[in-house]
Each structure stands twice: as C-alpha cells, then as structure tokens.
Amino acid sequence: MSISVLGAGAFGTAMAVTLSQNGPVTLWARDAEHVQAMRENGENARRLPGVKLPQNVTVSAEIADALQAETLLLAMPMQKMTGFLDTHSDTLAGKTLVSCSKGIDLSTGQGPTALIRAKVPGARAAVLTGPSFAGDIARGLPTALTLACADHSEELQAELSTPTLRLYRTTDTTGAELGGALKNVYAIAAGTVIGAGLGDSARAALMTRGFAEMLRIATELGARPETLSGLSGFGDLVLTCTSAQSRNFRLGHAIGAGEAFDPSITVEGAATAQALNKLAHTRGLEIPVAAMVMALTEQSISVDEAMQALLARPLKEE
Structure with missing residues (x-):
C-alpha cells in the first residue's frame, strides 16, 4: 500500500492516523512551520489536538515526498483544489486521486471528481464522503463512509478501510459528491435556526425541506435518488444539522445568535x-432555503427577514 494525505487539516490528519493501521502514510502540509510543530509535538495541535500521530505517519512539507504514493487523498478546501491540480497535473497523471472535499468549485460549477477528470485526465478520480467528524475517525470510533468511483473498485475500498472505518462503494460519483456538498448549506440553515432560538421543531422542518431541495437539484444534475438517501446525502445531513462539531452548523449558529465567527475556519457551505x-x-429550479442561506452568509438579509420570507411562501402539497 502506498498512500499520502494531502492537507493537514483535521480530516486529513484523522485519515492519516486511521490509515496508518494498514501501513505507512505520508501526511503533507504546505506550511513548513506547521510541519515542524507536528514533528516536535507528535500531534497536530493546531487542527486535531489530543490525537497522537503514530510512528508510521511521516509528516512533510515537501510535496515531492507525498507525490511518490500511488493513492492520494486530497483533503484540502474545495476552492483550493483547482490551483493544486493545475500546478501538479503532470505528476498526478496515472495516480488514484481520492477527494475528501465537500463542495462545488465556484469558477466552474464542478464537483471534485469532474474537476479531477478535467484537470488530470490520466488520473483515476474518486470521492470519499459521508457522515463523519475527524475526532471520531482519529480516535477509532465506528464510522461509515461512501467511496464513489466510476470503476466500482473493491481494491480501493479495501485499501481505505480500517477495522473502525467502514466504506460502502458506489459508482454514482455525482450523487456522492453532491450529497456531501449540499448538506453543508442546510447545516448552516439548521445552525441559524438553533442560534436564533427558533427551536427543534423548526430545525426538523428545515432539514426536511432542505433534503427535498438536495434531491431536486442533485437528480437534475444526474445523481441517483438512492445515493442521496444514503450515507453521503441524508446521513451526512443529519450529522451536520444536529451537532456543534460541524463548522457549518457553528457558522449558522453564530449568524442566528448575532455573534462573530472566526474567519480563519474553512466553512465550505x-x-x-x-x-x-x-x-x-x-436550470430554473426552486431552492428557497439555499437562497436564504446565501443571503444570510452574504449579510444581505437578516435572520428575521429570512424566516419571514420562508414562512410567507405559498401553501402547497408536500
């Protein structure tokens, strides 16, 4: 097995830790000072404090070290992926690139696997997504994720599974990556509801209508409905809409409560x-909840105005 994790955020570090049960892993970070601190402390105190890095996790700031592996987990913010793929397209050709990003590229409107195929045609594109928090994975708590790859690879599924990390495979890369991306939007909405003191009943209604929007746009873009009903869609939606461990939920909570939010924290939603x-x-699709989330994050509307806009929509069948 030859694996590197590119990106030493919380999730990338957690994946390096759990995959080290299967063999040596290289964890790459672009910040040399961060790498030095991880080597000295034996942990990623900046992003995943309290989790010790196993001896067979090699931390490096040299991209050449990481690119020697055949399977690369891209654990980087979605909006950084285009630049990375452009810079290293020649070296990445022929490798298996597994995106761990949950988002849509703003400049192209593409998800991670489509972006990989466009930028590095010679690479094999896959996406790893689903309901998970980095701390749970790193501490060996039972977690199930979706691995989406066009060739339905059992070999890759086995390579990235551990005794506590169970992967379910699918060939529906579109559905898997859209589920992981879209649920972040509705997690912000759910956090806003709770932060504003609107209650759990309002959150349940919001999650249900949000899931209907997820299905509407994902199937329009070619996803299979059953994929959205699985781990990468509904499962991830439930987790991120109900836990303060979710960065997207915390952003929404701050918006709802009228509090400041740390701008250094990456919030893909x-x-x-x-x-x-x-x-x-x-495409002429109605997605009123997502429209309110965009307006709230852009600070072009207040929480009260967003709530009134949603409640004033015409009554209709479910």
Missing part, C-alpha cells in the same frame, strides 16, 4: 450556497 444558487438559476 458558504461558497457552496453561491455555486448552488447559480446552478439552480440556470
């Missing part, structure tokens, strides 16, 4: 809301 509304507009 804000950018995804913009991309989602562009897609919906071009």
Whole structure:
C-alpha cells in the first residue's frame, strides 16, 4: 500500500492516523512551520489536538515526498483544489486521486471528481464522503463512509478501510459528491435556526425541506435518488444539522445568535450556497432555503427577514 494525505487539516490528519493501521502514510502540509510543530509535538495541535500521530505517519512539507504514493487523498478546501491540480497535473497523471472535499468549485460549477477528470485526465478520480467528524475517525470510533468511483473498485475500498472505518462503494460519483456538498448549506440553515432560538421543531422542518431541495437539484444534475438517501446525502445531513462539531452548523449558529465567527475556519457551505444558487438559476429550479442561506452568509438579509420570507411562501402539497 502506498498512500499520502494531502492537507493537514483535521480530516486529513484523522485519515492519516486511521490509515496508518494498514501501513505507512505520508501526511503533507504546505506550511513548513506547521510541519515542524507536528514533528516536535507528535500531534497536530493546531487542527486535531489530543490525537497522537503514530510512528508510521511521516509528516512533510515537501510535496515531492507525498507525490511518490500511488493513492492520494486530497483533503484540502474545495476552492483550493483547482490551483493544486493545475500546478501538479503532470505528476498526478496515472495516480488514484481520492477527494475528501465537500463542495462545488465556484469558477466552474464542478464537483471534485469532474474537476479531477478535467484537470488530470490520466488520473483515476474518486470521492470519499459521508457522515463523519475527524475526532471520531482519529480516535477509532465506528464510522461509515461512501467511496464513489466510476470503476466500482473493491481494491480501493479495501485499501481505505480500517477495522473502525467502514466504506460502502458506489459508482454514482455525482450523487456522492453532491450529497456531501449540499448538506453543508442546510447545516448552516439548521445552525441559524438553533442560534436564533427558533427551536427543534423548526430545525426538523428545515432539514426536511432542505433534503427535498438536495434531491431536486442533485437528480437534475444526474445523481441517483438512492445515493442521496444514503450515507453521503441524508446521513451526512443529519450529522451536520444536529451537532456543534460541524463548522457549518457553528457558522449558522453564530449568524442566528448575532455573534462573530472566526474567519480563519474553512466553512465550505458558504461558497457552496453561491455555486448552488447559480446552478439552480440556470436550470430554473426552486431552492428557497439555499437562497436564504446565501443571503444570510452574504449579510444581505437578516435572520428575521429570512424566516419571514420562508414562512410567507405559498401553501402547497408536500
């Protein structure tokens, strides 16, 4: 097995830790000072404090070290992926590139696997997604994820599974990546509901209508409905809409409560809301909840105004 994880955020670090049960793993970070701190402390105190890095996890700031592996997990923000693929397209050709990003590229409207195929045609594109928090994976708590790859690879499924990380495979890469991306938008909405003190009943209604929007746009873009009903769609939606461990939920909670939010924290749902509304507009789809999320994150509408806009929509059949 030859695996590197590109990106030393919380999730990338957690995947390096759990995959080290199967063999040596290289964990790459672009910040040399961050790498040095991880080597000295034996943990990623900046992103995943309290989790020790096993001895067979090699931390490096040299991209050449990481690119020697045949299977590369791209654990980087979605909006950074285009630049990375462009810069290293020649070296990445022929490798298996597994995106761990949950989002839609703002400049192209593409998900990660489509972006990989466009930028590195010679690579094998896959996506790893589903309901998970980095801390749970790193501490060996039972977690199930979706691995989507066009060739339905049992070999890759086995390579990325561990005794506590169970992967279910699918060939529906579109559905898997859209489920992972879109649920972040509705997690912001759910956090806003709770932060504003609107209650759990309102959150349940929001999640249900949000899931209907997810199905509407994902199937329009070619996803299979059953994929959205699985781990990468409904499962991930439930997790991120109900836990303060979710960065998207925390952003929404801050918006609802009228509190400041740390701008250094990557929250994919804000950018995804913009991309989602562009897609919906071009295809004539109604996604009122996602539209309110975009307006809230852009600070062009207040929480009260968003709530009133949604409640004032015409009554209709479910």
